[in-house]
Amino acid sequence: MEEKQKLLMSSGGLKLPIGYRFRPTDEELVVHYLKRKVFSIPLPALVIPDFDVFQTDPWTLPGEVKEKRYFFHKQKRDVNIMSKKRVNAGSGYWKPIGKERLIVASELNNQPVGIRKTMVFCGGNRPDNHHHHNHRWLMHEFHLVRPGPTPNSVHLISSMELKECWVVCGVFQKKRRPKKKNGTNSERKHIMMTEVTRPKCSVGPPTPSLSSCSGITEVSTLINGAIDYDYDDDQEESSSKINISHSDDNKP
Template identity: 45%
Template sequence: MEIKEFIKHGLVRLPPGFRFHPTDEELVVQYLKRKALSCPLPAAIIPEIDLQKYNPWDLPGGSGEDRYFFYLRERNFEKKKKMTTNSGYWKPSGKTQPVLGSRNNELVGAKQVLVFYKGKPPHGSRTLWVLHEYSLSDHGLINSSTQSLVASRKDWVVCRIFAKRRSTKLRRRFARFQESYEYQATCSSSSPSCITDLSDEESINGEEATSSDYIV
Protein backbone atom coordinates (compact mmCIF):
# COMPACT_ATOMS: atom_id res chain seq x y z
CA MET A 1 0.00 0.00 0.00
CA GLU A 2 1.53 3.29 -1.05
CA ILE A 3 2.06 6.12 1.40
CA LYS A 4 0.37 8.50 -1.05
CA GLU A 5 -2.98 6.96 -0.16
CA PHE A 6 -2.68 8.46 3.30
CA ILE A 7 -1.64 11.97 2.28
CA LYS A 8 -4.33 14.65 2.33
CA HIS A 9 -3.97 18.42 2.66
CA GLY A 10 -0.26 18.01 3.41
CA LEU A 11 -0.88 15.52 6.22
CA VAL A 12 -0.03 11.85 6.24
CA ARG A 13 -3.14 9.79 6.97
CA LEU A 14 -2.08 6.81 9.04
CA PRO A 15 -3.71 3.41 8.42
CA PRO A 16 -6.58 2.45 10.75
CA GLY A 17 -5.32 1.41 14.17
CA PHE A 18 -2.15 3.52 14.01
CA ARG A 19 -1.71 6.56 16.23
CA PHE A 20 1.08 9.15 16.20
CA HIS A 21 1.81 9.76 19.87
CA PRO A 22 5.52 10.62 20.30
CA THR A 23 7.17 11.51 23.59
CA ASP A 24 8.71 14.94 24.15
CA GLU A 25 12.18 13.48 23.62
CA GLU A 26 11.16 11.77 20.38
CA LEU A 27 9.66 14.98 19.02
CA VAL A 28 12.83 16.94 19.75
CA VAL A 29 15.52 14.39 18.87
CA GLN A 30 13.94 12.29 16.12
CA TYR A 31 11.96 15.01 14.35
CA LEU A 32 12.91 18.58 15.28
CA LYS A 33 16.66 18.01 15.39
CA ARG A 34 16.61 16.24 12.03
CA LYS A 35 14.43 18.97 10.54
CA ALA A 36 16.71 21.75 11.75
CA LEU A 37 19.82 19.98 10.43
CA SER A 38 18.16 19.07 7.10
CA CYS A 39 18.47 15.35 7.79
CA PRO A 40 15.96 12.67 6.67
CA LEU A 41 12.96 12.30 8.99
CA PRO A 42 11.74 8.94 10.36
CA ALA A 43 8.39 9.57 8.63
CA ALA A 44 6.87 12.41 6.61
CA ILE A 45 4.07 12.85 9.10
CA ILE A 46 4.56 16.40 10.43
CA PRO A 47 3.78 19.12 7.85
CA GLU A 48 5.23 22.62 7.70
CA ILE A 49 2.79 25.43 8.37
CA ASP A 50 2.73 29.14 9.14
CA LEU A 51 0.77 29.18 12.40
CA GLN A 52 0.13 32.91 12.16
CA LYS A 53 -2.08 32.33 9.12
CA TYR A 54 -4.45 29.97 10.93
CA ASN A 55 -6.73 30.06 13.92
CA PRO A 56 -6.38 26.83 15.90
CA TRP A 57 -9.85 25.57 14.94
CA ASP A 58 -9.01 26.05 11.24
CA LEU A 59 -5.84 23.96 11.29
CA PRO A 60 -5.87 20.76 9.23
CA GLY A 61 -6.30 17.57 11.19
CA GLY A 62 -8.94 15.33 12.66
CA SER A 63 -11.40 16.56 15.26
CA GLY A 64 -10.36 15.68 18.79
CA GLU A 65 -6.85 14.69 17.72
CA ASP A 66 -3.50 16.18 18.68
CA ARG A 67 -2.09 18.06 15.70
CA TYR A 68 1.63 18.34 15.01
CA PHE A 69 3.30 20.98 12.85
CA PHE A 70 6.74 22.33 12.02
CA TYR A 71 6.86 26.11 12.28
CA LEU A 72 9.71 28.40 11.25
CA ARG A 73 9.79 30.84 14.13
CA GLU A 74 10.69 34.48 13.65
CA ARG A 75 14.11 35.54 14.85
CA ASN A 76 12.63 38.28 17.04
CA PHE A 77 10.06 35.96 18.64
CA GLU A 78 11.72 36.17 22.05
CA LYS A 79 11.12 39.91 22.07
CA LYS A 80 7.50 39.66 20.93
CA LYS A 81 6.53 36.76 23.21
CA LYS A 82 3.19 36.47 21.41
CA MET A 83 2.19 34.84 18.13
CA THR A 84 -0.86 36.48 16.55
CA THR A 85 -3.52 35.28 14.10
CA ASN A 86 -6.43 37.12 12.50
CA SER A 87 -8.75 36.22 15.42
CA GLY A 88 -6.46 36.28 18.43
CA TYR A 89 -3.05 35.39 19.77
CA TRP A 90 -1.04 32.66 21.47
CA LYS A 91 0.21 33.67 24.89
CA PRO A 92 2.86 31.79 26.92
CA SER A 93 1.59 30.13 30.07
CA GLY A 94 4.03 29.21 32.81
CA LYS A 95 7.77 28.71 32.63
CA THR A 96 9.72 26.98 29.89
CA GLN A 97 10.35 23.34 30.78
CA PRO A 98 13.50 21.39 29.87
CA VAL A 99 13.30 18.33 27.64
CA LEU A 100 15.85 15.77 28.78
CA GLY A 101 17.31 12.80 26.94
CA SER A 102 16.63 9.35 28.36
CA ARG A 103 20.20 8.08 28.04
CA ASN A 104 22.33 10.50 30.02
CA ASN A 105 19.59 12.85 31.20
CA GLU A 106 21.18 15.53 28.99
CA LEU A 107 19.36 18.68 27.92
CA VAL A 108 18.12 18.24 24.35
CA GLY A 109 15.44 20.92 24.08
CA ALA A 110 12.80 23.07 25.73
CA LYS A 111 9.01 22.98 25.96
CA GLN A 112 6.83 26.09 26.25
CA VAL A 113 3.07 25.94 26.82
CA LEU A 114 0.95 28.61 25.10
CA VAL A 115 -2.80 29.28 25.33
CA PHE A 116 -4.92 30.85 22.60
CA TYR A 117 -6.85 34.04 23.38
CA LYS A 118 -9.59 35.49 21.18
CA GLY A 119 -9.36 39.22 20.52
CA LYS A 120 -6.52 41.69 20.72
CA PRO A 121 -3.87 41.69 23.46
CA PRO A 122 -3.89 42.25 26.29
CA HIS A 123 -7.68 42.01 26.66
CA GLY A 124 -8.40 38.76 24.80
CA SER A 125 -10.63 36.02 26.19
CA ARG A 126 -8.97 32.73 27.06
CA THR A 127 -10.01 29.65 25.08
CA LEU A 128 -9.47 25.91 25.54
CA TRP A 129 -6.87 25.72 22.75
CA VAL A 130 -3.37 24.80 23.94
CA LEU A 131 -0.05 24.70 22.08
CA HIS A 132 3.09 22.89 23.21
CA GLU A 133 6.07 24.42 21.45
CA TYR A 134 9.30 22.41 21.36
CA SER A 135 12.60 24.08 20.55
CA LEU A 136 16.15 22.76 20.27
CA SER A 137 19.00 23.24 22.68
CA ASP A 138 22.49 23.70 21.28
CA HIS A 139 23.84 21.62 24.14
CA GLY A 140 24.97 18.26 22.88
CA LEU A 141 24.43 19.13 19.20
CA ILE A 142 27.80 20.54 18.30
CA ASN A 143 30.44 17.98 17.37
CA SER A 144 32.87 17.38 14.57
CA SER A 145 30.18 16.22 12.14
CA THR A 146 27.41 18.74 12.83
CA GLN A 147 29.21 21.91 13.91
CA SER A 148 28.80 23.65 10.55
CA LEU A 149 25.17 22.53 10.26
CA VAL A 150 24.27 23.85 13.71
CA ALA A 151 25.76 27.23 12.87
CA SER A 152 23.57 27.55 9.78
CA ARG A 153 20.38 25.87 11.03
CA LYS A 154 17.07 27.70 10.87
CA ASP A 155 14.94 28.43 13.91
CA TRP A 156 12.49 25.58 13.47
CA VAL A 157 10.14 24.51 16.25
CA VAL A 158 7.68 21.65 16.38
CA CYS A 159 4.22 22.26 17.86
CA ARG A 160 1.55 20.04 19.33
CA ILE A 161 -1.89 21.69 19.30
CA PHE A 162 -5.06 20.41 20.91
CA ALA A 163 -8.32 21.59 22.45
CA LYS A 164 -8.37 21.01 26.18
CA ARG A 165 -11.50 19.38 27.51
CA ARG A 166 -13.55 21.08 30.17
CA SER A 167 -13.08 19.62 33.62
CA THR A 168 -15.64 17.14 34.93
CA LYS A 169 -16.64 19.60 37.65
CA LEU A 170 -17.32 22.33 35.08
CA ARG A 171 -19.36 19.98 32.88
CA ARG A 172 -21.48 19.00 35.88
CA ARG A 173 -22.05 22.64 36.81
CA PHE A 174 -23.07 23.39 33.25
CA ALA A 175 -25.52 20.45 33.27
CA ARG A 176 -27.07 21.70 36.52
CA PHE A 177 -27.33 25.22 35.11
CA GLN A 178 -29.00 23.92 31.96
CA GLU A 179 -31.49 21.84 33.96
CA SER A 180 -32.22 24.85 36.17
CA TYR A 181 -32.82 27.08 33.16
CA GLU A 182 -35.14 24.56 31.49
CA TYR A 183 -37.06 24.03 34.74
CA GLN A 184 -37.58 27.76 35.23
CA ALA A 185 -38.73 28.20 31.63
CA THR A 186 -41.23 25.35 32.00
CA CYS A 187 -42.89 26.34 35.25
CA SER A 188 -42.66 30.15 35.20
CA SER A 189 -45.97 30.59 33.38
CA SER A 190 -47.97 28.23 35.61
CA SER A 191 -46.45 28.61 39.07
CA PRO A 192 -44.69 31.83 40.07
CA SER A 193 -43.53 30.29 43.32
CA CYS A 194 -41.50 27.49 41.72
CA ILE A 195 -38.72 29.85 40.60
CA THR A 196 -38.38 31.19 44.11
CA ASP A 197 -38.31 27.66 45.50
CA LEU A 198 -35.59 26.65 43.04
CA SER A 199 -33.47 29.71 43.84
CA ASP A 200 -33.78 29.02 47.56
CA GLU A 201 -32.72 25.41 47.04
CA GLU A 202 -29.64 26.43 45.00
CA SER A 203 -28.66 28.97 47.64
CA ILE A 204 -28.85 26.28 50.33
CA ASN A 205 -26.66 23.93 48.31
CA GLY A 206 -24.18 26.75 47.62
CA GLU A 207 -23.98 25.87 43.93
CA GLU A 208 -25.70 28.71 42.17
CA ALA A 209 -24.35 29.02 38.62
CA THR A 210 -24.45 31.75 36.01
CA SER A 211 -24.00 31.63 32.26
CA SER A 212 -20.76 33.60 32.51
CA ASP A 213 -19.07 30.54 34.05
CA TYR A 214 -19.16 28.75 30.73
CA ILE A 215 -17.96 31.39 28.27
CA VAL A 216 -14.89 30.14 26.40
Protein backbone atom coordinates in the same frame (compact mmCIF):
# COMPACT_ATOMS: atom_id res chain seq x y z
CA MET B 1 6.05 4.15 -3.97
CA GLU B 2 2.48 4.23 -5.24
CA GLU B 3 1.26 3.02 -1.86
CA LYS B 4 3.11 5.87 -0.17
CA GLN B 5 1.61 8.47 -2.47
CA LYS B 6 -1.89 7.32 -1.55
CA LEU B 7 -1.13 7.92 2.11
CA LEU B 8 0.13 11.45 1.66
CA MET B 9 -2.33 14.15 2.68
CA SER B 10 -2.78 17.40 0.82
CA SER B 11 -1.43 19.21 3.91
CA GLY B 12 1.91 17.45 3.53
CA GLY B 13 1.52 15.00 6.40
CA LEU B 14 1.00 11.25 6.40
CA LYS B 15 -2.46 9.79 6.83
CA LEU B 16 -2.01 6.90 9.22
CA PRO B 17 -3.95 3.65 8.80
CA ILE B 18 -7.21 3.30 10.75
CA GLY B 19 -6.49 2.55 14.40
CA TYR B 20 -3.06 4.19 14.42
CA ARG B 21 -2.37 7.44 16.30
CA PHE B 22 0.72 9.66 16.30
CA ARG B 23 1.27 10.34 20.00
CA PRO B 24 5.01 10.80 20.64
CA THR B 25 6.52 11.71 23.98
CA ASP B 26 8.23 15.09 24.29
CA GLU B 27 11.61 13.37 24.18
CA GLU B 28 10.76 11.38 21.04
CA LEU B 29 9.40 14.47 19.33
CA VAL B 30 12.54 16.53 19.96
CA VAL B 31 15.19 13.83 19.46
CA HIS B 32 13.75 11.92 16.50
CA TYR B 33 11.84 14.65 14.65
CA LEU B 34 12.79 18.22 15.53
CA LYS B 35 16.52 17.57 15.78
CA ARG B 36 16.52 15.70 12.47
CA LYS B 37 14.52 18.47 10.81
CA VAL B 38 16.86 21.19 12.07
CA PHE B 39 19.99 19.37 10.86
CA SER B 40 18.43 18.15 7.58
CA ILE B 41 18.56 14.47 8.54
CA PRO B 42 15.93 12.13 7.01
CA LEU B 43 12.89 11.78 9.27
CA PRO B 44 11.69 8.36 10.53
CA ALA B 45 8.22 9.06 9.06
CA LEU B 46 6.43 11.84 7.18
CA VAL B 47 3.83 12.49 9.86
CA ILE B 48 4.52 16.18 10.63
CA PRO B 49 3.75 18.64 7.80
CA ASP B 50 5.39 22.04 7.31
CA PHE B 51 2.78 24.67 8.09
CA ASP B 52 2.62 28.25 9.38
CA VAL B 53 0.33 27.76 12.38
CA PHE B 54 0.23 31.51 13.05
CA GLN B 55 -1.47 32.41 9.79
CA THR B 56 -4.89 31.11 10.79
CA ASP B 57 -7.17 30.21 13.71
CA PRO B 58 -6.40 26.89 15.47
CA TRP B 59 -9.79 25.34 14.57
CA THR B 60 -9.07 25.77 10.86
CA LEU B 61 -5.68 24.00 10.91
CA PRO B 62 -5.42 20.87 8.76
CA GLY B 63 -5.87 17.50 10.38
CA GLU B 64 -8.21 15.83 12.85
CA VAL B 65 -9.56 18.38 15.36
CA LYS B 66 -10.03 15.80 18.12
CA GLU B 67 -6.36 14.79 17.98
CA LYS B 68 -3.27 16.77 18.94
CA ARG B 69 -1.90 18.02 15.62
CA TYR B 70 1.82 18.59 15.08
CA PHE B 71 3.39 20.99 12.59
CA PHE B 72 6.92 22.06 11.68
CA HIS B 73 7.02 25.85 11.74
CA LYS B 74 9.91 27.90 10.37
CA GLN B 75 10.71 30.95 12.46
CA LYS B 76 11.89 34.23 11.02
CA ARG B 77 15.55 35.00 11.52
CA ASP B 78 14.92 38.34 13.21
CA VAL B 79 12.29 37.11 15.68
CA ASN B 80 13.01 35.72 19.14
CA ILE B 81 9.65 34.11 19.86
CA MET B 82 10.70 33.01 23.34
CA SER B 83 10.68 36.65 24.47
CA LYS B 84 7.39 37.67 22.84
CA LYS B 85 4.39 38.34 25.09
CA ARG B 86 1.88 37.41 22.39
CA VAL B 87 1.87 36.20 18.81
CA ASN B 88 -0.90 37.28 16.44
CA ALA B 89 -2.66 34.45 14.64
CA GLY B 90 -5.79 34.48 12.52
CA SER B 91 -8.55 36.44 14.24
CA GLY B 92 -6.87 36.30 17.66
CA TYR B 93 -3.47 35.72 19.25
CA TRP B 94 -1.43 33.14 21.16
CA LYS B 95 -0.39 34.12 24.69
CA PRO B 96 2.38 32.30 26.63
CA ILE B 97 1.32 30.78 29.96
CA GLY B 98 3.25 29.04 32.70
CA LYS B 99 6.97 28.38 32.46
CA GLU B 100 9.16 26.61 29.94
CA ARG B 101 9.62 22.90 30.58
CA LEU B 102 13.02 21.30 30.08
CA ILE B 103 13.14 18.14 27.96
CA VAL B 104 16.01 15.70 28.53
CA ALA B 105 17.09 12.64 26.55
CA SER B 106 17.26 9.46 28.61
CA GLU B 107 19.39 7.81 25.92
CA LEU B 108 21.93 10.64 26.30
CA ASN B 109 22.35 10.45 30.09
CA ASN B 110 19.52 12.95 30.64
CA GLN B 111 21.22 15.62 28.58
CA PRO B 112 19.01 18.68 27.88
CA VAL B 113 17.76 18.56 24.29
CA GLY B 114 14.70 20.78 24.17
CA ILE B 115 12.35 23.30 25.72
CA ARG B 116 8.57 23.09 25.69
CA LYS B 117 6.68 26.36 25.79
CA THR B 118 2.91 26.52 26.31
CA MET B 119 0.53 29.09 24.82
CA VAL B 120 -3.22 29.62 24.96
CA PHE B 121 -5.30 31.09 22.13
CA CYS B 122 -7.16 34.26 23.07
CA GLY B 123 -9.86 36.18 21.25
CA GLY B 124 -10.79 35.19 17.76
CA ASN B 125 -14.12 34.62 16.04
CA ARG B 126 -14.84 31.20 17.50
CA PRO B 127 -17.53 29.03 15.96
CA ASP B 128 -20.80 29.62 17.81
CA ASN B 129 -21.34 26.24 19.41
CA HIS B 130 -21.23 24.71 22.89
CA HIS B 131 -18.05 22.72 22.27
CA HIS B 132 -15.88 25.72 21.42
CA HIS B 133 -17.16 27.73 24.39
CA ASN B 134 -16.33 24.96 26.88
CA HIS B 135 -12.90 24.19 25.46
CA ARG B 136 -9.74 26.22 25.14
CA TRP B 137 -7.07 25.93 22.46
CA LEU B 138 -3.52 25.27 23.62
CA MET B 139 -0.21 24.99 21.83
CA HIS B 140 2.98 23.24 22.89
CA GLU B 141 5.93 24.79 21.08
CA PHE B 142 9.13 22.74 21.08
CA HIS B 143 12.56 24.37 20.68
CA LEU B 144 15.92 22.65 20.27
CA VAL B 145 18.58 23.44 22.89
CA ARG B 146 22.06 22.37 23.88
CA PRO B 147 23.70 22.40 27.33
CA GLY B 148 24.81 25.83 28.52
CA PRO B 149 28.15 26.86 30.03
CA THR B 150 26.88 26.62 33.61
CA PRO B 151 24.82 24.04 35.53
CA ASN B 152 21.03 24.35 35.14
CA SER B 153 21.49 26.39 31.98
CA VAL B 154 20.76 25.66 28.34
CA HIS B 155 21.41 27.50 25.09
CA LEU B 156 18.56 27.97 22.65
CA ILE B 157 19.66 26.93 19.16
CA SER B 158 18.39 29.67 16.87
CA SER B 159 18.62 30.85 13.28
CA MET B 160 21.80 32.74 14.20
CA GLU B 161 23.58 29.37 14.26
CA LEU B 162 21.66 27.61 11.49
CA LYS B 163 20.44 28.44 8.02
CA GLU B 164 16.87 27.68 9.07
CA CYS B 165 15.29 27.68 12.52
CA TRP B 166 12.54 25.13 12.94
CA VAL B 167 10.21 24.46 15.86
CA VAL B 168 7.47 21.88 16.35
CA CYS B 169 4.02 23.15 17.30
CA GLY B 170 1.50 20.78 18.85
CA VAL B 171 -2.03 22.25 18.79
CA PHE B 172 -4.86 20.69 20.77
CA GLN B 173 -8.07 21.37 22.68
CA LYS B 174 -8.58 20.98 26.41
CA LYS B 175 -11.79 21.24 28.38
CA ARG B 176 -11.90 24.25 30.64
CA ARG B 177 -11.29 23.44 34.29
CA PRO B 178 -14.48 23.52 36.39
CA LYS B 179 -14.40 26.30 38.94
CA LYS B 180 -16.98 26.88 41.69
CA LYS B 181 -18.58 30.28 41.81
CA ASN B 182 -18.54 32.35 45.01
CA GLY B 183 -22.26 32.57 45.83
CA THR B 184 -23.63 35.29 48.12
CA ASN B 185 -27.24 34.14 48.48
CA SER B 186 -27.60 32.00 51.59
CA GLU B 187 -30.54 30.16 50.03
CA ARG B 188 -28.23 28.76 47.36
CA LYS B 189 -25.80 27.28 49.88
CA HIS B 190 -26.22 23.82 51.34
CA ILE B 191 -23.91 23.17 54.27
CA MET B 192 -23.09 19.56 54.97
CA MET B 193 -21.61 18.95 58.40
CA THR B 194 -19.69 15.80 59.07
CA GLU B 195 -19.79 14.06 62.38
CA VAL B 196 -17.94 15.89 65.14
CA THR B 197 -15.80 13.60 67.24
CA ARG B 198 -14.43 14.61 70.59
CA PRO B 199 -11.79 12.20 71.86
CA LYS B 200 -11.46 11.72 75.58
CA CYS B 201 -8.68 13.67 77.24
CA SER B 202 -5.88 11.77 78.85
CA VAL B 203 -5.10 12.76 82.44
CA GLY B 204 -1.46 11.82 82.23
CA PRO B 205 1.30 13.51 80.18
CA PRO B 206 0.60 13.66 76.44
CA THR B 207 2.23 11.15 74.15
CA PRO B 208 3.56 11.99 70.67
CA SER B 209 1.03 9.69 69.01
CA LEU B 210 -2.05 11.42 70.45
CA SER B 211 -3.61 14.66 69.27
CA SER B 212 -4.83 17.43 71.55
CA CYS B 213 -8.30 17.27 73.09
CA SER B 214 -10.34 19.20 70.55
CA GLY B 215 -13.27 18.48 68.30
CA ILE B 216 -12.70 18.25 64.55
CA THR B 217 -15.32 19.60 62.21
CA GLU B 218 -15.25 19.27 58.43
CA VAL B 219 -17.47 21.60 56.46
CA SER B 220 -18.05 21.56 52.71
CA THR B 221 -20.15 24.05 50.79
CA LEU B 222 -22.11 23.36 47.62
CA ILE B 223 -23.55 26.24 45.65
CA ASN B 224 -26.38 24.53 43.78
CA GLY B 225 -23.75 22.75 41.70
CA ALA B 226 -22.90 26.06 40.01
CA ILE B 227 -19.77 25.50 37.97
CA ASP B 228 -17.89 28.11 36.02
CA TYR B 229 -15.76 26.68 33.24
CA ASP B 230 -12.57 28.63 33.73
CA TYR B 231 -8.88 27.98 33.96
CA ASP B 232 -5.80 29.35 35.65
CA ASP B 233 -3.02 30.50 33.33
CA ASP B 234 -0.40 29.79 35.98
CA GLN B 235 -1.21 26.10 36.45
CA GLU B 236 0.91 24.90 33.54
CA GLU B 237 3.36 22.18 34.51
CA SER B 238 6.92 23.45 34.74
CA SER B 239 10.31 22.04 35.58
CA SER B 240 12.86 23.37 38.04
CA LYS B 241 14.23 26.80 37.32
CA ILE B 242 16.58 26.86 34.36
CA ASN B 243 18.46 29.64 32.64
CA ILE B 244 17.87 29.90 28.89
CA SER B 245 20.39 31.80 26.82
CA HIS B 246 19.84 32.93 23.24
CA SER B 247 22.23 33.74 20.43
CA ASP B 248 21.09 37.34 20.64
CA ASP B 249 22.34 37.47 24.23
CA ASN B 250 25.91 37.24 22.98
CA LYS B 251 25.68 40.33 20.84
CA PRO B 252 27.90 43.26 22.00
